[in-house]
Amino acid sequence: MADMIKVSGLSVTFTSAGRSFRAVDGVSFSVAKGESFGIVGESGSGKSTILKAVAGLVKFQAGALELNGQAMGFARSRKERQLLQYVFQDPYGSLHPRQTVDEALREPLAIQGIAGAEAKIAAALAEVGLEPKHRFRFPHQLSGGQRQRVAIARALILHPPILLLDEPTSALDVSVQAEILNLLARLRAAHGTTSILVSHDLAVVAHVCERVAVMKDGRLVEILGADALRAGVAEQAYTRQLVAASRGYARGA
Amino acid sequence: MSGPLLEVAGLNVTFPGRGGETRAVRDVSFTLGRERLGIVGESGSGKSTTGRALLGLLPASAKVTAGALRFDGLNLLSRSDADWQALRGKRISMVMQDPKYSLNPVRNVGWQIEEAYRLHRRCTRAEARAKALAMLEAVQIREPDLVYQLFPHQLSGGMGQRVMIAMMLIAEPDLLIADEPTSALDVTVQNEVLRVLDKLVEERGMGLIFISHNLTVVSSFCDRVLVMYGGKIMEECAAKSLGAAKHPYTRALIQSAPQLERRQAELATVQRDPAWLT
Incomplete structure (x- = not known):
């Protein structure tokens, strides 16, 4: 391969x-x-x-x-940047404190000039197991696990190969870690990343x-x-x- | 000494909030001897x-009630600030999680280590300095006189944590809350720090409360373990038999951690039962 x-x-x-x-x-x-x-x-x-x-x-x-x-x-x-996305350690530090989840997910789409943001954001949230009600929340209104889900959704919204x-x-926490690792395994199986x-x-x-x-x-x-x-x-x-x-x-x- | 070092009975901590009170600690009872809990x-x-309540470090808004809260025969429930000062640092100390936030960034390491000693003992500066250097050596820092002059930002994580431990132990407390x-x-540094703590518990006969979310570390390091959920103690067991824990919450926590020994297709997630908190 x-x-x-x-x-x-x-x-x-x-x-x-x-x-x-x-x-x-x-x-x-x-x-x-x-x-x-x-x-x-x-x-x-x-x-x-x-x-x-x-x-x-x-x-x-x-x-x-x-x-x-x-x-x-x-x-x-810009084309080369589409190849990969990054998920950082600290979901508290890697999300902008004054941006809602919606804005955080909209930004990569806007940078890459991709249309159809509305549907893509909703789909990305659903994919990482967040509910529509989380979309207009700020990072401080989410738990650590939810924030890391947002960071993963932000990385995956562009469907990067890497x-x-x-x-x-x-x-x-270990219990949240288990949920995130299971999520990553599921997403990897779905996208072949x-x-x-x-x-x-x-x-x-x-x-x-x-x-x-x-x-x-x-x-x-x-x-x-x-x-x-x-x-x-x-x-x-x-x-x-x-x-x-x-x-x-x-x-x- | 007779009786336990620390006795906690029916400890409750509540924080007022807009949506009513938050019960952070519910009816927690345990005793501690000269052991690792x-x-x-x-x-x-x-x-x-729970750890902070034992040191009277909770914010003024917190409501702390308990049937009994005794340390070495002293009642911890009705203490004035001055009473606390005589106890904190000298007889009970606390090591915090992150050395980056807990050390004073504008003072050198040596000054910070000596501070507790100068406050609690009558001593000369030279004595305090000698003691600080000895403490740095006790926590396995290779060049104590070099590290003495460093500032916190110049330390690695493991060194920072050892400096914190040196600082907490210089006044030779009877109880350490970590x-x-x-x-x-890192795992390798983690084991070195644990070795330092272990040695001090053994040599000094100090009591240690070790707060952690890491089940592997707790089960391999401590003597006894309390498992807490939602402010309540779910289960108390010997650390060695944590693997054979009975409470569904403890079992679920253990199963949710990936194991190095065996391959798992999917990790178990923790299902919580509201009945545990009633």
């Missing part, structure tokens, strides 16, 4: 006040069409930076990025993704299948350590 | 409100 996302030798360096920091160092991977790919790692391992580089939100200094067979740089045309999920459930999920929760990544990349200090430690991750048969010691840590606190260890 | 529940289950102390941290 064709690769939807191809990242080769990607490096991102941040420079501030004369000091530079290499956040991502020569990372390569590819994601097939319809696949769900996971990236795990600690804070500062560069997992979110990869996602931002793929989305064109940060510049990359070396390497190449291909989306749907086309080479991508930092600047993207969805980038940056810790979409880590700000939510390719996705990259970044999370520090190994159980979530193993649940959602087929293959998982493990990151440490900007480098890719290894890529392994979700079943291998689950079985704890990782090749690298670091991955095994991460798996052990996520099984809970071991007294006396 | 976990409180789990979803957002809005009243777990943080409100989601590891929720903002």
Whole structure:
């Protein structure tokens, strides 16, 4: 199957006040069409930076990025921007506090000049399990789970072939997380979206993704299948350590 | 010492609102010895409100009533602000969830750690400084004298949380209330912070109330667990046997979390029964 996302030798360096920091160092991977790919790692391992580089939100200094067979740089045309959408970690921070749900969902359609907003907004809300009464509410009138549903609806309203999920459930309760993960699974089955999920929760990544990349200090430690991750048969010691840590606190260890 | 460290009987907290009162905590009773007690529940289950009530940190609008609220023989229900000051920080401390919001951004780490010590003990600045450095070392910070001078924005999440713990423990309290102390941290850092807390509980014989929404952490770290929903305690059980919990709410919570060990086609969602709150 064709690769939807191809990242080769990607490096991102941040420079501030004369000091530079290499956040991502020569990372390569590819994601097939319809696949769900996971990236795990600690804070500062560069997992979110990869996602931002793929989305064109940060510049990359070396390497190449291909989306749907086309080479991508930092600047993207409007057409190129239709390829992907992003769901952020914090639904409290990623929605405009003074925009209603309706306005939030209308904006991507207006930017891309797509007609028929009324029907599309109603359909997108229904798809993520929100009721029509939620449409004219402000973010503060919604619960955390409802807000994340709005963020997902906003991402999916343009039917992008690629969805980038940056810790979409880590700000939510487990019970709400279950609802959002089920929703994402259902939407993926319906639209055949390719996705990259970044999370520090190994159980979530193993649940959602087929293959998982493990990151440490900007480098890719290894890529392994979700079943291998689950079985704890990782090749690298670091991955095994991460798996052990996520099984809970071991007294006396 | 005889009797439990903390005794809570029939604690109720209500907040007035336009649509009538909100009952945030309903009839909560438990006792705590020198042990690790976990409180789990979803957002809005009243777990943080319970923790705050024990420290008298609720806003003035909150109505707190209880049959008994005793800490080491002291009645916590009728205390003046001055009485609270003698207790807070010195004998009962609280670690908050997010070090980014709970540390003072314009003061260096060392000054903030020393503050509690200077307020509660007669000491010289040099003594306070030495104590702060020792605390930083106790929470496993590698270069205490370097970190001492840093400002909160220069710390990583795990370091910030350890600084908070150092700050809360410098006055050597008998009871520590930790409100989601590891929720903002990575799993590996989380276990390091838990190890620090564990060591302090063991060595000092401190009582710990560990508030969290993470069932894995609570069941592997605590001795006993209270499961809260809608302000009420649904179930109390030994942490080790949380997996064998009987209450339908506890069972549903456990099942809604994805498991690393086995593959699930669809995650179970939590069905709530209004009868639980009556």
